[in-house]
Amino acid sequence: MYIAEFERYYFIDDIVSVNNNKWEVSGHVDVLETYKTGILANSAVIRRQTNIFNTYLNDPEWKVYANEDVVAFKMTSPFSKQLKYVLAVAGS
Numbered sequence: 001m002y003i004a005e006f007e008r009y010y011f012i013d014d015i016v017s018v019n020n021n022k023w024e025v026s027g028h029v030d031v032l033e034t035y036k037t038g039i040l041a042n043s044a045v046i047r048r049q050t051n052i053f054n055t056y057l058n059d060p061e062w063k064v065y066a067n068e069d070v071v072a073f074k075m076t077s078p079f080s081k082q083l084k085y086v087l088a089v090a091g092s
Contacts (some may be wrong), residue, residue: 001025001027004067009034010027011028012025014026018031045057
């Protein structure tokens with residue numbers, strides 16, 4: 001139900017007949033519906049979500065391991081002018 005005087009939405013918990021023409025309605029505030037416009041207007045960075053993880057955000061609950069991965073191989077021939085080489089270095 002919506003009560004315009006309070007500008008709030010409510011969940012109806014109970015309806016009791018007081019007499020033939022009067023009813024007593026009990027309820028509690030529906031916070032999401034009442035403040036829906038303000039909530040939808042917000043923008044935020046979600047730090048933690050149940051199923052989707054963002055490893056770029058610092059989160060002590062999400063364990064990230066930084067294991068060194070070194071690959072070495074012997075070149076069979078000297079550098080060639082026909083090929084292009086990429087050297088990638090990470091870390092210090």
